[in-house]
Every structure is written in C-alpha cells, then in structure tokens.
Amino acid sequence: MQNPSQDKTNWMLYKRLLGYLKDYLKIFAIAVVSMLIVAATMPAFGYLLKPLINEGFVDKNMQRMTWLPLAIVGLFLVRGIFNFVNEYCTTYLSGHLVHRIRSEMFEKMMHLPSNYFSSHSSGRILSRILNDAGLITEAGFNVITVIAKDGVSVLGLLGLLFYLDWKLTLITFAILPILAVSIRLVSRRLRHLSQINQTYLGKMMQVLNETINGVRVVKVYGGKQYETIRFQNTSSSVRRNSVKQAAASAIGTGFTQLMASVALALIIYIAAKQAASSSFSAGDFMAFLSSMIMLFDPIKRMTGVVQSLQRGMAAAESVFAFLDEPEETDSGLQVLTEKPANIEFDNVVYQYEGAERYSLNGINLTVPTGKVVALVGASGSGKTTLANMLPRFFDPTEGQIRIGGTDIREFTVDSLREQMALVSQDVVLFNGTVASNIAYGRINKASEADIIRAAKAANAWSFIQDMPEGLQTEIGENGLKLSGGQRQRLAIARAILKDAPVLILDEATSALDNESERLVQAALENLMHNRTTIVIAHRLSTIEKADNIVVMHEGRIIEQGTHAELLAKGGRYADLHNLQFAFDQEDPDRAATAAAT
Structure with a gap:
C-alpha cells in the first residue's frame, strides 16, 4: 500500500x-x-x-x-x-x-x-x-x-x-x-x-x-x-x-x-x-x-x-x-559605479566541493585601478579560479574580495558584472551571425559602425569582409564554420564593444598565430589603457608590459613584481621565462606548452 x-x-x-x-x-x-x-x-x-x-x-x-x-x-x-x-x-x-x-x-x-x-x-x-x-x-x-x-x-x-x-x-x-x-x-x-x-x-x-x-x-x-x-x-x-x-x-x-x-x-x-x-x-x-x-x-x-x-x-x-534549487547568492543592495576603484583580495581561500586541497589558499593581492595585473603559473595553480572570483562565479570559502574597500557581495550581481568583460581560452559563440555575436549583450544598442570598429580593433575585420555575407554571415553552432583564431578574435571584439572598465583575459590570445597574436596584442594593449585588467597567460611574451606579474603555485602567490624585477630575482618566473625563451628559438608552440606545464 x-x-x-x-x-x-x-x-x-x-x-x-x-x-x-x-x-x-x-x-x-x-x-x-x-x-x-x-x-x-x-x-x-x-x-x-x-x-x-x-x-x-x-x-x-x-x-x-x-x-x-x-x-x-x-x-x-x-x-x-x-x-x-x-x-x-x-x-x-x-x-x-x-x-x-x-x-x-x-x-x-x-x-x-x-x-x-x-x-x-x-x-x-x-x-x-x-x-x-x-x-x-x-x-x-x-x-x-x-x-x-x-x-x-x-x-x-x-x-x-x-x-x-x-x-x-x-x-x-x-x-x-x-x-x-x-x-x-x-x-x-x-x-x-x-x-x-x-x-x-x-x-x-x-x-x-x-x-x-x-x-x-x-x-x-x-x-x-x-x-x-x-x-x-x-x-x-x-x-x-x-x-x-x-x-x-x-x-x-x-x-x-x-x-x-x-x-x-x-x-x-x-x-x-x-x-x-x-x-x-x-x-x-x-x-x-x-x-x-x-x-x-x-x-x-x-x-x-x-x-x-x-x-x-x-x-x-x-x-x-x-x-527549488538555491540560486546564486545576490543579497547585495549597492550598485557598482561605472569606474570601480582598487580591487583587493584579502586572505582569499577557496575549496571546490569534494576536493582534497584548497584551490586558493590565503591569497592577498591588490589590483590598482587602471593597472594590468598578470597571473602566471602551471595549470592547476589557481589562476582561473582567482579570476572567476571577481564576477562572483564562485564566492570565497574564506576571506573577502573588495572593490574600493567594499566587499563585492555588497554589490548587486548584475551591476558588478555590468562593469566587466571576459575573454576566456574556451571561446563561447552562439549560433547566429557574426554581428550578433560581437554585439552580444548590447543587441539593439550597438550600431553597425560600433560593431565594425570593434572588429577592426580585434583584427577580425579583414576575415569578416571575406565572408559571403560579411557581418550577417551565419557562423554555426559555437562558431564551427570559423577557425580557432577567428573565433578567438570575435570573442575579443565582443569584449572590446562592451567597453567595460574591468577586463578579465583568460588566455585571450592562445589560439592565434604569431602574426595575429601581434596585431591582437597591440589592440588589447590599447584597450587595457586606463582599465583595470587581470590577464591570465601561459605565453609570457604577452604580459611583459604588465604593471604587476603574479606567479602562482598550488593556490598560493609565490612571487610578484614587474617583468624586469622578477627576472632579476631569478625565481620561478625567471625559470619559466628562460625555458620558454629557449624553446621559442626552436618551436614557439612547444614553448607555450612547456610554460603551461
């Protein structure tokens, strides 16, 4: 019964x-x-x-x-x-x-x-x-x-x-x-x-x-x-x-x-x-x-x-x-202004559910307004997890992340993310036109001229012009009709068009050939000017001009400083740089792989 x-x-x-x-x-x-x-x-x-x-x-x-x-x-x-x-x-x-x-x-x-x-x-x-x-x-x-x-x-x-x-x-x-x-x-x-x-x-x-x-x-x-x-x-x-x-x-x-x-x-x-x-x-x-x-x-x-x-x-x-599943926490009442102040990571600890060790363990880091901070280190060192904390994809297990002295949990999630643009190594595109993908998030707000300017800045306009219908060309599910480098450049154009004051670049140039990387890197440097930027990079040549390079290992910061300062220290960063420089003379692709491992 x-x-x-x-x-x-x-x-x-x-x-x-x-x-x-x-x-x-x-x-x-x-x-x-x-x-x-x-x-x-x-x-x-x-x-x-x-x-x-x-x-x-x-x-x-x-x-x-x-x-x-x-x-x-x-x-x-x-x-x-x-x-x-x-x-x-x-x-x-x-x-x-x-x-x-x-x-x-x-x-x-x-x-x-x-x-x-x-x-x-x-x-x-x-x-x-x-x-x-x-x-x-x-x-x-x-x-x-x-x-x-x-x-x-x-x-x-x-x-x-x-x-x-x-x-x-x-x-x-x-x-x-x-x-x-x-x-x-x-x-x-x-x-x-x-x-x-x-x-x-x-x-x-x-x-x-x-x-x-x-x-x-x-x-x-x-x-x-x-x-x-x-x-x-x-x-x-x-x-x-x-x-x-x-x-x-x-x-x-x-x-x-x-x-x-x-x-x-x-x-x-x-x-x-x-x-x-x-x-x-x-x-x-x-x-x-x-x-x-x-x-x-x-x-x-x-x-x-x-x-x-x-x-x-x-x-x-x-x-x-x-x-009835619990939604992501959004108890904040404050609205983040258009020009966020310094970003501070204060003793941040994070452990994924079911994981045996901390992914982040006692991170203390300040990202000054308008400066570029690069995160480097082996895969699994916690770089992406740290960057994902900022738009609150995850909240710290312990510690705080503050913007202008205010815990980011005090801000509404929408206003926090409105001030950020993200380009990751796993490019996500949608089954639509080139124009709709670049203007994603600003559909019906961005003009064709705005889209073209963003495409040019990302070094994407040349291949877009060669497509059968230009900006109105359908790119297929997740951009299957495009090459890896083309997909990456559309994602960068999307970030450029958003024109957010905070940028998160997670291997943003990883899928580009040397010539495209050079052109896109120049566009990103112009974009990063006077913007607070967190860059995750395996190819160290792309972050040599960063204001602060943070070297991570097993969830901890082991050293940080400018490119010149870290080379002078002769520590982990210097070892990674020398190894990559030596491989660059033989095979640039092998160099990037070595840096990642």
Missing part, C-alpha cells in the same frame, strides 16, 4: 500544479463543464436503449420510433460539439502550462550558481527542461480529463444500472476493493520505474550532447565504436525500462478487465434467468447489458491512466526539485 507521506507528496505536487491554473480559471471551467456534458451522454444513450427495444422491437410502437432515432442523433451531436470544446480547451491549457514551466526552468537555470553545472550533467538538465516539463501534462490535464470525464461516465452508468436492477449492480461493486488494491500496487511500481527512466533519458541526452559537440575528436581518435556502444547501452536501458513500465501497466489493465468480465458473466447469467419473468423486459436487459459493456472503456482508461499519472508525478517531482 502507498504510505501516507507519499499521498501527502502527491497532494502537494497537485496543489502546486493547480496553482498554474489561476490565470486560466474561465477556460478551465469551460473544459470541466464540457467534460461533464460529454460524460453524461453515455448513460443517456444507455437509458434510450430501453424504450428503443421495448417500444420499437417488442411493442412495435412506430410513433415512438419516429423520435428515438432523432434523439440518438441529437445526443451524439451534443457529445461531438462539447468533446471538441473540451479537447481544444485542455490542449490550450496544457500548452500554456508546459510553456510557462519551461520558461520558469530556463530562467531558473540562468540564476543557478556556477558550481551547479559542475556537479550536474548538461544532458540531465536538458532532459528536465525538455522532457520532464512535457510529461507534467500527463499528471495534469490528461489525467484530470480522464478521471473527470470517465469518472462521471462511470458514476452515471452505475446510477443507470442501479435504476434498472440494483441486485445485479451489487455484483459490480464486489470487484471494486480488489481493483483498488491492484491499482495501488501498480501505481507504486510505475512511479519507481518512471523515476529511473528519467535518469536514463538524461544520460542518453548527455551522450548525444557530448558526441555532437566533440564529433571531430571522436572521428580523429577513432571513438565512433566506443560512442556508439555507449549510446546503445544507454538507449537499451531506456528500452528495457519502457518495457517494464508497459508490462506493469498491461498487468494492471488486464487484471481489471478480467475482474470486469467475471462480473459481466455473472450478470448475464442472472439476467437471463430473470428474463423469464415479466419483471425484467428485453429493453431492461439490453439497456443493462449495454451500460455494463460501456463501463469497460472508461474503467480501462481510468486504470491505464495510472501509468501516465505516475510518470507525470515523477516528472513533476523532478521539475519542482529543479525550480
């Missing part, structure tokens, strides 16, 4: 779902009334069968036969009209419900903290928004429609059966407790299988997403068979689970029909014996038998809807759990 806590959970889910109906109460009322009218036509048809048989075929009363066929036609005309109204209204409401929930989920996703995406697969997030939100309609209007319409039909037909012969009808009620127990057991099984199925669907979407995004790597490294097997295994899990759900549902439906057939057999036998007496006419028997048979379909649908209900309830649990 289903425990009381599960019943309470179901009620809370339905209560929350019904809350979405408050803006559509009139349409919902029309849908419900239409359902009831459609449902009432079934027992009405059963009732008409009695005079149709008695008057028409037994008593040969042709006067009554003139209006009974017309009454049946009128009855089904009414049924057809209101069935259309019901279907239209419920589909309209279902569509609005799914749209609203998906919109809320997408908006919620925009406000989730960065570490949520580190601990949850993109496939499961996609599955929740696309699949689970759609399944909610099965727990909502589809189930309401079946239960309301078929429930009223069943009640009406049972009432008619009682009217015709209450003794025979009691046989029907004898099977109800047995059916109730079987439905409960099937419901628990289907809820469990539905929850498992949603996990499998998320994994399958994850495999698809990874394979599509990494198709070139898959092909070059011969991973086609591996990815095919991985997808087939996940798809097979979905298939097996679907079969289990269908089997559980079929067993429940089959058992219900078996019990109904037993009841029907008994009724036919007893009714046949009663037919010998004058108290039970042929019309009574035909009306009773037809009404009993008409009970099968609504009972079958009401039993079968259990699968849809449990699948929808499991989806509702998933969706509402997602909507």
Whole structure:
C-alpha cells in the first residue's frame, strides 16, 4: 500500500500544479463543464436503449420510433460539439502550462550558481527542461480529463444500472476493493520505474550532447565504436525500462478487465434467468447489458491512466526539485559605479566541493585601478579560479574580495558584472551571425559602425569582409564554420564593444598565430589603457608590459613584481621565462606548452 507521506507528496505536487491554473480559471471551467456534458451522454444513450427495444422491437410502437432515432442523433451531436470544446480547451491549457514551466526552468537555470553545472550533467538538465516539463501534462490535464470525464461516465452508468436492477449492480461493486488494491500496487511500481527512466533519458541526452559537440575528436581518435556502444547501452536501458513500465501497466489493465468480465458473466447469467419473468423486459436487459459493456472503456482508461499519472508525478517531482534549487547568492543592495576603484583580495581561500586541497589558499593581492595585473603559473595553480572570483562565479570559502574597500557581495550581481568583460581560452559563440555575436549583450544598442570598429580593433575585420555575407554571415553552432583564431578574435571584439572598465583575459590570445597574436596584442594593449585588467597567460611574451606579474603555485602567490624585477630575482618566473625563451628559438608552440606545464 502507498504510505501516507507519499499521498501527502502527491497532494502537494497537485496543489502546486493547480496553482498554474489561476490565470486560466474561465477556460478551465469551460473544459470541466464540457467534460461533464460529454460524460453524461453515455448513460443517456444507455437509458434510450430501453424504450428503443421495448417500444420499437417488442411493442412495435412506430410513433415512438419516429423520435428515438432523432434523439440518438441529437445526443451524439451534443457529445461531438462539447468533446471538441473540451479537447481544444485542455490542449490550450496544457500548452500554456508546459510553456510557462519551461520558461520558469530556463530562467531558473540562468540564476543557478556556477558550481551547479559542475556537479550536474548538461544532458540531465536538458532532459528536465525538455522532457520532464512535457510529461507534467500527463499528471495534469490528461489525467484530470480522464478521471473527470470517465469518472462521471462511470458514476452515471452505475446510477443507470442501479435504476434498472440494483441486485445485479451489487455484483459490480464486489470487484471494486480488489481493483483498488491492484491499482495501488501498480501505481507504486510505475512511479519507481518512471523515476529511473528519467535518469536514463538524461544520460542518453548527455551522450548525444557530448558526441555532437566533440564529433571531430571522436572521428580523429577513432571513438565512433566506443560512442556508439555507449549510446546503445544507454538507449537499451531506456528500452528495457519502457518495457517494464508497459508490462506493469498491461498487468494492471488486464487484471481489471478480467475482474470486469467475471462480473459481466455473472450478470448475464442472472439476467437471463430473470428474463423469464415479466419483471425484467428485453429493453431492461439490453439497456443493462449495454451500460455494463460501456463501463469497460472508461474503467480501462481510468486504470491505464495510472501509468501516465505516475510518470507525470515523477516528472513533476523532478521539475519542482529543479525550480527549488538555491540560486546564486545576490543579497547585495549597492550598485557598482561605472569606474570601480582598487580591487583587493584579502586572505582569499577557496575549496571546490569534494576536493582534497584548497584551490586558493590565503591569497592577498591588490589590483590598482587602471593597472594590468598578470597571473602566471602551471595549470592547476589557481589562476582561473582567482579570476572567476571577481564576477562572483564562485564566492570565497574564506576571506573577502573588495572593490574600493567594499566587499563585492555588497554589490548587486548584475551591476558588478555590468562593469566587466571576459575573454576566456574556451571561446563561447552562439549560433547566429557574426554581428550578433560581437554585439552580444548590447543587441539593439550597438550600431553597425560600433560593431565594425570593434572588429577592426580585434583584427577580425579583414576575415569578416571575406565572408559571403560579411557581418550577417551565419557562423554555426559555437562558431564551427570559423577557425580557432577567428573565433578567438570575435570573442575579443565582443569584449572590446562592451567597453567595460574591468577586463578579465583568460588566455585571450592562445589560439592565434604569431602574426595575429601581434596585431591582437597591440589592440588589447590599447584597450587595457586606463582599465583595470587581470590577464591570465601561459605565453609570457604577452604580459611583459604588465604593471604587476603574479606567479602562482598550488593556490598560493609565490612571487610578484614587474617583468624586469622578477627576472632579476631569478625565481620561478625567471625559470619559466628562460625555458620558454629557449624553446621559442626552436618551436614557439612547444614553448607555450612547456610554460603551461
């Protein structure tokens, strides 16, 4: 049996779902009334069968036969009209419900903290928004429609059966407790299988997403068979689970029909014996038998809807759990001004969830207004984590980050990020035009002349002019139609166009050839003038002019100073510089790799 806590959970889910109906109460009322009218036509048809048989075929009363066929036609005309109204209204409401929930989920996703995406697969997030939100309609209007319409039909037909012969009808009620127990057991099984199925669907979407995004790597490294097997295994899990759900549902439906057939057999036998007496006419028997048979379909649908209900309830649990996820903290009340003051990292400590050691451990650093501070060090030394602290992608585990003496948590997140531009080594572009990608964040605010100026400053205008439609050329998903260097330069142009007073450059020139790097570096130097800039660089030649070079190792700052001062110290920076300079004489690409490791 289903425990009381599960019943309470179901009620809370339905209560929350019904809350979405408050803006559509009139349409919902029309849908419900239409359902009831459609449902009432079934027992009405059963009732008409009695005079149709008695008057028409037994008593040969042709006067009554003139209006009974017309009454049946009128009855089904009414049924057809209101069935259309019901279907239209419920589909309209279902569509609005799914749209609203998906919109809320997408908006919620925009406000989730960065570490949520580190601990949850993109496939499961996609599955929740696309699949689970759609399944909610099965727990909502589809189930309401079946239960309301078929429930009223069943009640009406049972009432008619009682009217015709209450003794025979009691046989029907004898099977109800047995059916109730079987439905409960099937419901628990289907809820469990539905929850498992949603996990499998998320994994399958994850495999698809990874394979599509990494198709070139898959092909070059011969991973086609591996990815095919991985997808087939996940798809097979979905298939097996679907079969289990269908089997559980079929067993429940089959058992219900078996019990109904037993009841029907008994009724036919007893009714046949009663037919010998004058108290039970042929019309009574035909009306009773037809009404009993008409009970099968609504009972079958009401039993079968259990699968849809449990699948929808499991989806509702998933969706509402997602909507209830804590958002990134934004308790700040102050608005950051257009010209931020000095940036101070005060004893900043950070540890990723589940990590064994600190990614940042006691960082103390000042970035003066309008100056350039470069972060260098081996991969995993904490450079990117430190830079990500500034726009509050992560908050410190301990310590503070201040701007102008104010903890950045005192500022609103939007106003803080409004003053920053970011160019990372993992370039993110969107499936649109060159112009829309450069103007991202300022769409409908930047003129074509502004976009062209930014493209020229990033050394991107020359290749843009050579494209088939110039600025209006579609670049494909994440810029797949562009080279790595072209993608990087579009990202730099986007940062230039934003013209933010604080710049974060994470390997902004990593994908450029030597000539493009030289031109873009010159553009970045002009852009960095009088702007507070944090530069993360593996290629040390790009940060020699920085006002302060910070050398990091295992989450700590081990030395800092200007290029000349650090070389004179002969420490870690000098070792990295000498190693890279030596490799530059042989192979510039190897030099950058050596510096990164």
